[in-house]
Amino acid sequence: MSGREKLHDLRQQAHxxxxxxxxxxxxxxxxxxxxxxxxxxxxxxxKQQAKR
Structure with missing residues (x-):
């Protein structure tokens, strides 16, 4: 899995x-x-804590 696909998957999981x-x-x-x-x-x- 490429880095782009991995990031997309993480974004989907977060959503x-x-x-x-x-x-x-x-x-x-x-x-x-x-x-x-x-x-x-x-x-x-x-989300707020992770963005700090």
Missing amino acids: NAGIEGNSKMTEGQLRQALNKVGKGMDPMAA
Whole structure:
């Protein structure tokens, strides 16, 4: 899987997890936010923390 495909997949996972507006997030930020959501954090709060 290419880097572009991997990023697209992460964005789709984030969208499915309820992390809206993730198009400007980096791969690391997406992974961090998805990890936090997986542990029970609110999706938008996870997005805000990951973008800091």
